[in-house]
Amino acid sequence: MLIAGGGIAGLAAALALARQGRSSVVLEQAASFREIGAGVQLGPNALRRLTALGLRDQVEAVVSWPQQVLMRDALSGKVLNRLPLDADFRQRYREGYATIHRADLLSLLLQACRERPLQIDLRNNLRVETISEAGDRVRVTDQHGRPHEGEALIGADGLWSRVRAHVIDDQAPRFSGDVALRALIANDMQAREVTLWMGPHLHVVAYPVRRGAFLNLVAISQYPSGGGLRGWETPAPQQTLERFQGQHSELSALLQQVPGWTAWPLLDRDPVRHWSRGRVGLIGDAAHPSLQYLAQGACLALEDAVALAQLLADPLGAGTPQAAFTRLAEQRHARAARMVRTTRRLARVYHASGPLRWGRNLTLGLMPTRLTREMMAWIYDH
Numbered sequence: 001m002l003i004a005g006g007g008i009a010g011l012a013a014a015l016a017l018a019r020q021g022r023s024s025v026v027l028e029q030a031a032s033f034r035e036i037g038a039g040v041q042l043g044p045n046a047l048r049r050l051t052a053l054g055l056r057d058q059v060e061a062v063v064s065w066p067q068q069v070l071m072r073d074a075l076s077g078k079v080l081n082r083l084p085l086d087a088d089f090r091q092r093y094r095e096g097y098a099t100i101h102r103a104d105l106l107s108l109l110l111q112a113c114r115e116r117p118l119q120i121d122l123r124n125n126l127r128v129e130t131i132s133e134a135g136d137r138v139r140v141t142d143q144h145g146r147p148h149e150g151e152a153l154i155g156a157d158g159l160w161s162r163v164r165a166h167v168i169d170d171q172a173p174r175f176s177g178d179v180a181l182r183a184l185i186a187n188d189m190q191a192r193e194v195t196l197w198m199g200p201h202l203h204v205v206a207y208p209v210r211r212g213a214f215l216n217l218v219a220i221s222q223y224p225s226g227g228g229l230r231g232w233e234t235p236a237p238q239q240t241l242e243r244f245q246g247q248h249s250e251l252s253a254l255l256q257q258v259p260g261w262t263a264w265p266l267l268d269r270d271p272v273r274h275w276s277r278g279r280v281g282l283i284g285d286a287a288h289p290s291l292q293y294l295a296q297g298a299c300l301a302l303e304d305a306v307a308l309a310q311l312l313a314d315p316l317g318a319g320t321p322q323a324a325f326t327r328l329a330e331q332r333h334a335r336a337a338r339m340v341r342t343t344r345r346l347a348r349v350y351h352a353s354g355p356l357r358w359g360r361n362l363t364l365g366l367m368p369t370r371l372t373r374e375m376m377a378w379i380y381d382h
């Protein structure tokens with residue numbers, strides 16, 4: 001099996017396939033397998049997939065376990081709602097809620113892949129460029145024109161997927177109008193919660209990573225020309241930073257601790273029902289990129305990887321790559337589409353101003369914990 005892309009989806013797929021006895025070749029365009037210096041929230045659904053991949057102990061060693069999710073108004077500082085990530089939460093979702101540094105997540109997947117050298121062949125500096133099918137083989141060529149062949153190709157090559165262009169005739173990703181600024185700072189205040197600050201036309205998420213040593217910050221606001229930005233290494237435009245001035249003193253003090261931000265435009269795609277063509281199929285952001293307002297892109301990528309490996313191993317029919325790819329989208333497209341649509345709507349809620357902000361705050365303030373917890377059931381129960 002060929003896998004284009006060695007990010008979270010690609011490495012998780014390689015590992016899931018290896019655990020079912022299938023070998024794969026992972027083709028990654030970057031010179032090394034690496035992730036940016038930022039955090040990822042892992043819902044119960046993702047933690048269950050990591051456990052299924054045999055990584056529970058490795059995960060335990062590096063994650064933080066926040067105690068609660070706080071929703072706060074960014075102007076007044078008021079706590080609007082609180083979701084304890086406590087024993088009740090664990091009991092309800094049969095798992096906890098963790099946060100992790102991206103590099104730690106990638107390196108535990110990578111390490112597990114490296115421990116299976118006979119089944120997983122990891123290759124760097126190879127960008128998949130052309131894709132063709134002949135009989136029961138898929139052939140790709142890399143940027144040097146060299147061929148690579150396999151029984152099928154999994155496109156795990158992210159938002160700007162080259163493989164997707166072979167599978168689906170659709171538009172480029174859609175720029176949401178929002179840009180995410182990211183930073184990692186020392187967790188001097190010993191914060192032990194995920195805090196979502198919601199302000200007019202912006203929101204900020206803060207949570208601990210590396211067992212509480214650092215605080216991961218994501219600050220999101222509108223930036224009309226953000227579609228032109230590419231890659232996390234882009235320093236944040238001054239214009240965007242200015243939008244965060246004038247917030248509650250606690251939030252302002254937090255943001256002032258950041259020595260430098262990097263920026264990333266937020267894009268998604270309209271959902272599609274079919275994620276494959278013949279022996280070429282998509283997973284992760286290549287299949288269903290969504291805005292990150294529910295912190296679920298990587299979680300869904302892990303779900304895809306485990307589900308695809310199970311379908312490929314299914315002795316009752318879906319065992320061929322074509323059938324497995326088709327079944328994967330049948331099983332999962334509605335969930336992925338809901339994620340895309342819900343996150344688009346959430347942007348309006350998080351960034352509300354005027355009467356809408358007032359209504360949002362009132363509603364969140366009246367919401368009992370049980371309801372807040374149950375609202376997440378469609379995501380975390382999976």
Ligand SMILES: Cc1cc2nc3c(=O)[nH]c(=O)nc-3n(C[C@H](O)[C@H](O)[C@H](O)COP(=O)(O)OP(=O)(O)OC[C@H]3O[C@@H](n4cnc5c(N)ncnc54)[C@H](O)[C@@H]3O)c2cc1C
Nearest residue numbers: 005007008009029041128157158284285295296297298299
């Ligand atoms: C601000 C922000 C915060 C987020 N927070 C969270 C969170 O808290 N929780 C969560 O679950 N998700 C979160 N996400 C979403 C998550 O980061 C993505 O959904 C996830 O990284 C997707 O993984 P992937 O492997 O599908 O794609 P990617 O991570 O994009 O990996 C794709 C890989 O393919 C490689 N590649 C690309 N093209 C080619 C090619 N032609 N040939 C070979 N290799 C190629 C790339 O180099 C890369 O290594 C967040 C996203 C953003 C933007």
